[in-house]
Amino acid sequence: MADTKVIRLNPRSKNITEGKSRAPNRSMYYAMGYEEGDFKKPMVGVANGHSTITPCNSGLQKLADAAIAGIEEAGGNAQVFGTPTISDGMAMGTEGMKYSLVSREVIADCVETCVQGQWMDGVVVIGGCDKNMPGGLMGMLRANVPAIYVYGGTILPGHYKGKDLNIVSVFEAVGENAAGRMTDEDLLQIERRAIPGTGSCGGMYTANTMSSAFEALGISLPYSSTMANPHDEKVNSARESARVLVEAIKRDIKPRDIVTHRSIENAVAVIMAIGGSTNAVLHFLAIAHAAGVEWTIDDFERVRQKTPVLCDLKPSGQYLAVDLHRAGGIPQVMKMLLVAGLLHGDCITITGQTIAEVLKDVPDAPRADQDVIRPIGNPMYRQGHLAILKGNLSPEGCVAKITGLKNPVMTGPARVFDDEQSALAAILAGKIVAGDVMVLRYLGPKGGPGMPEMLAPTGALIGAGLGESVGLITDGRFSGGTWGMVVGHVAPEAAVGGTIAFIHEGDSITIDSRQLKLELNVSEAEIAKRRAAWTAPKPRYTRGVQAKFAFNASTASKGAVLDNF
Numbered sequence: 001m002a003d004t005k006v007i008r009l010n011p012r013s014k015n016i017t018e019g020k021s022r023a024p025n026r027s028m029y030y031a032m033g034y035e036e037g038d039f040k041k042p043m044v045g046v047a048n049g050h051s052t053i054t055p056c057n058s059g060l061q062k063l064a065d066a067a068i069a070g071i072e073e074a075g076g077n078a079q080v081f082g083t084p085t086i087s088d089g090m091a092m093g094t095e096g097m098k099y100s101l102v103s104r105e106v107i108a109d110c111v112e113t114c115v116q117g118q119w120m121d122g123v124v125v126i127g128g129c130d131k132n133m134p135g136g137l138m139g140m141l142r143a144n145v146p147a148i149y150v151y152g153g154t155i156l157p158g159h160y161k162g163k164d165l166n167i168v169s170v171f172e173a174v175g176e177n178a179a180g181r182m183t184d185e186d187l188l189q190i191e192r193r194a195i196p197g198t199g200s201c202g203g204m205y206t207a208n209t210m211s212s213a214f215e216a217l218g219i220s221l222p223y224s225s226t227m228a229n230p231h232d233e234k235v236n237s238a239r240e241s242a243r244v245l246v247e248a249i250k251r252d253i254k255p256r257d258i259v260t261h262r263s264i265e266n267a268v269a270v271i272m273a274i275g276g277s278t279n280a281v282l283h284f285l286a287i288a289h290a291a292g293v294e295w296t297i298d299d300f301e302r303v304r305q306k307t308p309v310l311c312d313l314k315p316s317g318q319y320l321a322v323d324l325h326r327a328g329g330i331p332q333v334m335k336m337l338l339v340a341g342l343l344h345g346d347c348i349t350i351t352g353q354t355i356a357e358v359l360k361d362v363p364d365a366p367r368a369d370q371d372v373i374r375p376i377g378n379p380m381y382r383q384g385h386l387a388i389l390k391g392n393l394s395p396e397g398c399v400a401k402i403t404g405l406k407n408p409v410m411t412g413p414a415r416v417f418d419d420e421q422s423a424l425a426a427i428l429a430g431k432i433v434a435g436d437v438m439v440l441r442y443l444g445p446k447g448g449p450g451m452p453e454m455l456a457p458t459g460a461l462i463g464a465g466l467g468e469s470v471g472l473i474t475d476g477r478f479s480g481g482t483w484g485m486v487v488g489h490v491a492p493e494a495a496v497g498g499t500i501a502f503i504h505e506g507d508s509i510t511i512d513s514r515q516l517k518l519e520l521n522v523s524e525a526e527i528a529k530r531r532a533a534w535t536a537p538k539p540r541y542t543r544g545v546q547a548k549f550a551f552n553a554s555t556a557s558k559g560a561v562l563d564n565f
């Protein structure tokens with residue numbers, strides 16, 4: 001039967017292209033080569049994250065070109081605009097890292113501003129480094145026009161002495177070298193060989209975690225999130241994404257139809273199953289906020305308790321994202337979760353199909369010739385690895401990453417640092433010993449400001465062989481490359497007078513990821529005394545983007561968003 005519903009393909013752009021009064025607007029389009037017939041076509045944005053700042057984004061132009069071609073083949077007008085990026089790998093360990101989370105907001109604002117200001121009918125968002133994904137999706141959700149996310153793709157591994165390398169190998173090598181466990185020559189060779197080309201950091205770090213979660217959400221194409229940037233299939237997938245988006249415009253499938261409570265539950269289940277980054281907790285709180293979905297920090301714990309870690313991936317495991325791709329990718333992981341009743345099959349995807357339809361032909365169990373994805377009956381861990389701890393140190397909740405640990409429980413003396421650099425220096429100088437609990441504070445959304453990632457100290461601890469025996473708690477964030485006895489996003493943060501501000505050197509601290517507790521073993525009366533004597537630090541920044549971020553950011557347990565009024 002013929003479909004009688006007449007769907008306009010330019011329901012939004014007609015606001016600036018139709019009618020006599022819009023003659024000046026059309027003049028500007030004619031200046032760019034538009035012809036009369038083009039004003040009936042959808043105007044489709046391409047938010048291009050290409051940048052020569054970082055290998056994560058320096059391979060995106062070919063994807064943007066493919067998306068433009070795909071949009072035009074499908075009968076749309078492509079409108080390209082830029083989004084910025086910060087390289088976490090480069091900014092790490094410096095004041096620049098405080099701009100990383102800020103960039104999530106800037107990217108979201110860019111996408112929302114261009115899509116809304118120009119009345120675009122749809123948008124393809126293309127990104128690489130960590131914040132490109134949540135920032136892009138937050139912008140897509142705020143504008144809520146048909147939209148698809150195209151991930152730039154993972155990096156390929158480097159090689160040295162028979163081992164696969166990636167960026168985290170270099171952070172860990174710094175610690176190994178400082179601890180006298182690696183020669184200068186090996187450190188130099190690892191530095192030179194770790195990253196052989198373009199793409200995002202290759203383990204199941206933040207970028208690959210977020211792209212995988214987007215596939216699970218249904219806002220990116222199946223299999224696209226684990227493809228490598230240098231491979232042609234990534235370009236083909238970008239072109240296909242654009243075509244799929246033009247179809248979604250015809251069917252009026254919008255991001256808020258796709259990103260719902262149920263699909264976020266799916267995404268979080270996949271994040272647990274792949275052993276993904278702690279940042280996913282912060283970013284999904286922010287994504288849910290942008291989607292208008294009620295999703296709290298406790299929802300992560302609820303999903304964690306029923307979801308096994310299925311994949312043996314770095315940082316604590318063996319394999320890289322390219323290995324996961326070869327083993328069947330995210331669809332294989334999703335199908336196993338679906339069969340186990342841990343995924344909602346009825347969620348709609350950008351293709352118009354439900355998750356269950358997309359996964360129809362994927363085998364129920366993983367292939368026997370690989371061990372990247374373990375069978376559901378023999379998982380890496382029976383429960384997820386991102387545990388939400390509470391206690392007097394973090395009444396709002398914080399995030400512990402417990403993969404790779406034999407025993408995620410410890411009590412030890414606090415070693416307190418009010419910045420990251422002195423903490424790193426103490427590790428490299430051999431001043432931190434097994435049993436210590438490092439406290440890195442005044443690094444939260446308002447205090448940092450901008451919640452920097454602590455990969456330099458956590459990488460150095462791993463390299464020094466102290467990853468399991470030294471605890472590290474912070475109101476800052478961690479890299480996806482971090483593992484060990486680590487607890488981040490401690491909230492409320494030190495800068496607003498959270499209990500973490502009142503820890504003294506040598507105080508006893510308990511991290512108990514079994515009982516889900518983070519406790520300062522000091523009497524309530526003593527904590528109250530310290531609180532009364534405390535004064536808030538002066539803001540580090542009083543002008544510019546950092547000052548705006550520090551002033552507006554919500555607490556980490558609510559995603560550190562800037563529009564939570």
Ligand SMILES: CC(C)(O)[C@@H](O)C(=O)O
Nearest residue numbers: 088089201205206479480
């Ligand atoms: C540099 C890294 C490893 O990419 C980090 O930024 C992450 O969060 O994963």
Ligand SMILES: [Mg+2]
Nearest residue numbers: 088130206479
């Ligand atoms: Mg990062």
